Amino acid sequence: MSIELVTYPELCHGCGNCVVTCPVNALRSPEVAGGKGPTDEVDLIMEVEDGSIELKRTELCGKCGACARSCPVSAIRLEKLEDAK
Amino acid sequence: MMETTETIDQDKNISVQRTGEETRKLAFKNVLCTSCGLCEKICPVTAIEVEPAGATLEEQEASKIDIKEDKCVLCGMCACICPYNALEMEIDGKSVKDIEEYPKLLKSAEISEDVCVYCKACETACPRDAIVIARDLPERSKLVTGEIEIDKETCIDCGICEELCPADAITMEHKEPTADSPTVSSDIEVDKDKCVYCLICKKACPVDAITAACRQCSYGEYDLKAEDSEITGSTFIDEDLCVDCGWCEEICPVDAAKVEKAFEGTITVDQEKCQGCETCVMICPCNALSFPKSEESGGKPEKLHAEEKYCIFCGACEKACPNEAITVERTGIKSTPIKSKSWKTAFESVKGTSK
């Protein structure tokens, strides 16, 4: 399967919608589920760092696409790697 | 000797073919696929990979499944298990659904025209838009009986009856008064095909210019024929689109629709694991999943409601859930008899759960 999480940092506003919408992140951190960036050490699939989205534990990703749907600027997507960028 | 070839068209449909002693052709129709993963599960040579359902909710460049040309042997198992008719196999031009040796899933959806009242609830409810109900309504004028007459001498052209008429049956010819014709209307007519003899115009007329009576109210239905109020129509279920989910059977108010499902099973939701991403709800081809709203303010309903009545236990939701919050277990598969031991084993392997 070659469909993977792909980010476009040049488009990202750092709003954090994806981080908070991600059901895997939400299950791991009630704080994130509630809409706040984690204060404790916790494994998230992606986090906002220095105002832009960074992919972290992508192997946890179940490819549901919730993050992509929540992003207002399509800065995070599920795409076949050959088609990306 | 023989070679397997694969082609993919612009609609992301896949065709795999091998010509030897026979010509075998496997056709995949992308639009019917729900990424449930049953084909991937049953394939004896692991030739099929199903793309994540959540990704295919968005338009993708690639097909929803990937069939490896160098692995596929065109055995036909995927075509026989697919509950969505997305995979079809032909041998020398004949569909395996018409070849006795190949197990055919026993599933059906039928509407009895003797019982159906053409209410169209099934058409509205069908999650695949597979049902078309056509109905001929009776003529309104044959369902009512009465008399009405406007005395044009007495009528003062006030237009109150025209405005009030709930059936839009009264029409006035409004006009500008002129010196030679100083009236505001040149004619008033009641369309007897539209009039329902409600008598509102008669009651409202300020000069009692209207005489009217409803015969039904006064004397009963003696001059109405029962057959004139019959509603006739026809029903059509598109077998290619129908997934035998059971919505039509459940929603039909007169039990005219009967559905037989191929898979028996259960679906359970771990409400704690579910984080409400909605992927499963969007993916479910049977509208069997929903996020219920709270009955009262401050109430806490279940996060995800899974209704077995509409579920065909395909497992698409289970596959799509990134938190493994859904468990689909198939306990039975109804099909025509399977003689081949390896095929029996393959069908058995699709039962149980993925966990």
Next chain:
Amino acid sequence: MTDQSVTNTHGVPMPKHIISGLKYLAAVELRKNNFTQKEIAEKLEMDRSTVSHYLNGRNISWHSIEIAEIIRNFCPRDFSTLTYALLQDKKKTRTIVKICSNKMFKCMVKNTCIGCGVCADACITEAIVLDDLEAQINSDWCCGCMICMEICPTKSIEIKEVEDDGDYRNY
């Protein structure tokens, strides 16, 4: 034997001459088993007069026969596949190979067979048919090339070489 059948300028037999050599060997084999010239002609799809010539050592070059002998003594895989490559016809391949070879095989299909038909398509002697989603192999027709065994995606085919029981089978 007259050496009149060398036709290309380099003096090397062409495929059709090698085929003639194989037919010669088959004719001789059938004659040993008391087939009449007419029966031999029918079986090998030849003119009866050609059969007569061959059996009397005419109209065929020793070189063609020599090459055919070498081919006949190849392992079953090479003998069969080369014969098929020459004849381009599965029934004819079966006829020649089964007459010229003294090897017999027992072919079994396990119940892991999924009826995909790849073996039937690959079989160069048309010894395999599908019935009720399972491959059926006619052991008498099997040439022992083992191609089906190798190509089977579920490894459901078993082929063993067995003793020739001496009875003449009908191909």
